[in-house]
Amino acid sequence: MKxxxxxxxxxISFTLVGCESGSIVPGESPPTVLMSNxxxxxxxxxxxLSLSTPCCKSFADLPxxxxxxxxxxxxVMDGSYPTFNFDSGKSFFVALQLPxxxxxxxxxxxxxxxxxxxxxxxxxxxxxxxxxxxxxxxDYFKYKTAxxxxxxxxxxxxxxxxxxxxxxxxxxxxxxxxxxxxxxxIHPAKQFAKGRNLAIPDIPDxxxxxxxxxxxxxxxxxxxxxxxxxxxxxQFSKEKEVAADIYINEQIRRAVAEGRIEExxxxxxxxEANGSTTARKTFIDAVKKQ
Amino acid sequence: xxxxxxxxxxxxxxxxxxxxxxxxxxxAVEFHGYFRSGxxxxxNGSQQCANNQHWGRLGNxxxxxxxxxxxxxxxxxxxxxxxxxxxxxxxxDQNGDWEPMGDGGDNSAQGTISLRQFNIQAKxxxxxATLWAGKRFYQRHDIHHIDLFYWDTSGPGAxxxxxxxxxxxxxxxxxxxxxxxxxNSNANNIDVRYAGIPLGSSSLEVGLLYRIENLxxxxxxxxxxxxxxxxxxxxxxxxxxGGFNKLVGQFGDExxxxxxxxxxxxxxxxxxxxxxxxxxVINHGVIKPGGGAFELGYAAYYGxxxxxxxxxxxxxxxxxxxxxxxxDTTRAIFEVGYFQGDHGSFGDVGGTKLTAAxxxxxxxxxxxxxxxxxxxxxxxxxxxxxxxxxxxxxxxxGVQAEAWW
Numbered sequence: 001m002k003x004x005x006x007x008x009x010x011x012i013s014f015t016l017v018g019c020e021s022g023s024i025v026p027g028e029s030p031p032t033v034l035m036s037n038x039x040x041x042x043x044x045x046x047x048x049l050s051l052s053t054p055c056c057k058s059f060a061d062l063p064x065x066x067x068x069x070x071x072x073x074x075x076v077m078d079g080s081y082p083t084f085n086f087d088s089g090k091s092f093f094v095a096l097q098l099p100x101x102x103x104x105x106x107x108x109x110x111x112x113x114x115x116x117x118x119x120x121x122x123x124x125x126x127x128x129x130x131x132x133x134x135x136x137x138x139d140y141f142k143y144k145t146a147x148x149x150x151x152x153x154x155x156x157x158x159x160x161x162x163x164x165x166x167x168x169x170x171x172x173x174x175x176x177x178x179x180x181x182x183x184x185x186i187h188p189a190k191q192f193a194k195g196r197n198l199a200i201p202d203i204p205d206x207x208x209x210x211x212x213x214x215x216x217x218x219x220x221x222x223x224x225x226x227x228x229x230x231x232x233x234x235q236f237s238k239e240k241e242v243a244a245d246i247y248i249n250e251q252i253r254r255a256v257a258e259g260r261i262e263e264x265x266x267x268x269x270x271x272e273a274n275g276s277t278t279a280r281k282t283f284i285d286a287v288k289k290q
Numbered sequence: 291x292x293x294x295x296x297x298x299x300x301x302x303x304x305x306x307x308x309x310x311x312x313x314x315x316x317x318a319v320e321f322h323g324y325f326r327s328g329x330x331x332x333x334n335g336s337q338q339c340a341n342n343q344h345w346g347r348l349g350n351x352x353x354x355x356x357x358x359x360x361x362x363x364x365x366x367x368x369x370x371x372x373x374x375x376x377x378x379x380x381x382x383d384q385n386g387d388w389e390p391m392g393d394g395g396d397n398s399a400q401g402t403i404s405l406r407q408f409n410i411q412a413k414x415x416x417x418x419a420t421l422w423a424g425k426r427f428y429q430r431h432d433i434h435h436i437d438l439f440y441w442d443t444s445g446p447g448a449x450x451x452x453x454x455x456x457x458x459x460x461x462x463x464x465x466x467x468x469x470x471x472x473x474n475s476n477a478n479n480i481d482v483r484y485a486g487i488p489l490g491s492s493s494l495e496v497g498l499l500y501r502i503e504n505l506x507x508x509x510x511x512x513x514x515x516x517x518x519x520x521x522x523x524x525x526x527x528x529x530x531x532g533g534f535n536k537l538v539g540q541f542g543d544e545x546x547x548x549x550x551x552x553x554x555x556x557x558x559x560x561x562x563x564x565x566x567x568x569x570x571v572i573n574h575g576v577i578k579p580g581g582g583a584f585e586l587g588y589a590a591y592y593g594x595x596x597x598x599x600x601x602x603x604x605x606x607x608x609x610x611x612x613x614x615x616x617x618d619t620t621r622a623i624f625e626v627g628y629f630q631g632d633h634g635s636f637g638d639v640g641g642t643k644l645t646a647a648x649x650x651x652x653x654x655x656x657x658x659x660x661x662x663x664x665x666x667x668x669x670x671x672x673x674x675x676x677x678x679x680x681x682x683x684x685x686x687x688g689v690q691a692e693a694w695w
Contacts, residue, residue: 003670
């Protein structure tokens with residue numbers, strides 16, 4: 001019967017451990033694997049949205065937070081987040097300033113889903129004057145099932161933004177249209193069955209209601225030369241691309257003229273990562289002139 | 291290749307693995323797998339494990355078990371795809387660092403390695419069905435928390451799976467099942483299943499498993515029994531409380547009569563030729579009552595084999611695994627199990643198990659893994675006073691990791 005005493009002692013210990021790690025300290029960085037059911041249920045979140053007063057009059061006034069290259073940015077959106085009257089309706093938002101880089105950026109955006117709710121992101125990219133350059137609509141972000149390292153989520157990559165193009169900010173928000181929609185998930189029991197080679201149970205999949213609040217994770221990487229052809233479907237203005245080409249070619253010529261050959265070579269690589277077809281010839285011509 | 295390249299450029303490890311479930315890029319290798327492993331002690335020497343298919347597996351697994359699975363789509367053209375799947379399974383005693391596996395028969399090994407899958411699954415060739423051949427985990431039905439595979443005819447074979455026919459889908463398979471390398475005879479399972487019959491909000495699946503003993507002329511002349519064995523299964527799946535309930539009725543005769551009492555499901559047979567019959571009724575599920583922090587896995591089954599030569603054999607098992615979410619990544623898990631039955635001339639069997647665990651996991655749900663759990667467990671044998679090294683009960687304590695991906 002001593003077995004039962006051991007069990008009782010263990011139970012008490014577990015209870016103590018449970019109390020300790022169950023508390024959440026405000027201001028601490030969120031855990032790596034985030035769950036969106038830490039945010040209010042959609043009904044409450046909608047109420048918070050309708051009661052909120054927009055923080056700002058224009059994109060220029062938004063509180064931008066700085067993104068760093070290859071460093072996770074995580075945001076657990078709650079009722080204290082600011083709102084803004086977008087053309088598509090009032091919405092909570094996360095406003096971010098892209099890191100400076102000569103290389104175009106790939107911006108990975110994940111919106112973590114709970115079984116019953118998810119924030120459906122729409123992303124507008126702004127130039128240095130806070131003018132929109134392009135918009136990634138919520139259907140650009142696709143549902144992905146949970147895996148070893150990642151929770152269930154809506155996920156999308158904004159490829160080829162910034163670099164030599166004048167793209168400085170992104171604003172992540174949701175539209176009134178997407179708020180009345182939902183995302184069909186795959187039932188966790190089915191995911192488990194697939195992962196373990198079991199017969200998949202014939203049951204309906206849950207739908208996650210789109211909520212005005214959610215949990216976002218953003219990760220920015222510079223584009224390497226090898227995958228420069230991987231452009232986002234949203235095309236950047238051709239006119240602005242030509243302008244960027246002229247600018248960088250001027251920089252290359254000046255660097256060569258001033259004897260900064262190595263720097264000029266780096267600029268050629270950066271320009272090519274940005275899609276330039278004239279930078280290399282500009283460099284060679286400049287060297288020949290010396 | 292395009293997609294693959296980008297995946298690796300962005301986040302070498304995490305994204306590559308993340309891309310595996312459900313998303314299929316034409317040439318990316320999908321890495322799937324499963325393992326459980328850990329460390330434990332009992333109040334009477336090393337951790338003691340028993341009867342997990344009767345009273346539950348939580349805190350009741352003493353071995354390390356792993357499956358490593360690689361899949362790759364080798365062909366994708368004009369709506370026709372071919373995927374190859376391979377899997378090795380490994381098990382060791384989990385008693386030290388150096389545990390040799392696959393010793394070739396000299397008994398030095400503390401572990402074994404098994405080739406469990408190597409098959410091709412082809413789609414787009416026969417209607418909406420999957421044409422497959424090779425070694426394969428075939429439509430396995432299990433109860434997770436008691437590790438009971440009650441309908442599982444995996445093995446080397448070939449078949450057509452999921453062919454639309456009427457309201458449901460038809461699957462036909464031929465799978466070898468004797469597992470015997472020494473004899474010239476073999477045994478072959480013919481597996482017929484019809485799934486997806488709608489019954490209200492429920493879905494019914496029925497199946498016939500027919501095993502044919504294929505004797506050599508010499509064995510036949512010697513009068514060796516070659517009676518065919520039959521297993522019939524009907525399974526009703528009902529979506530309830532954010533999860534599912536499965537009600538299963540099974541009947542077996544000859545070799546499959548024994549499966550009903552002894553936790554089989556098509557993987558093996560008992561002796562044939564005695565005209566035995568058996569049946570089993572199972573009800574199990576995983577539900578989320580209240581839709582909140584509480585989830586429950588449960589199972590109850592009764593199985594019986596009518597033994598023509600000896601006594602009848604029975605087994606009754608009732609188990610539950612309630613789980614209470616504490617935070618999004620921590621939870622308390624309990625497991626309660628009770629069983630009673632008889633083992634023919636060996637007498638009665640039965641007992642109870644009570645387990646509590648505290649776990650850290652990658653998510654809040656019942657199925658969320660990976661998970662690391664600290665467990666404490668008491669198992670008491672009601673019938674055998676010396677079941678656990680001379681005592682009728684044992685206390686186990688340990689830490690276990692479990693993951694699938």
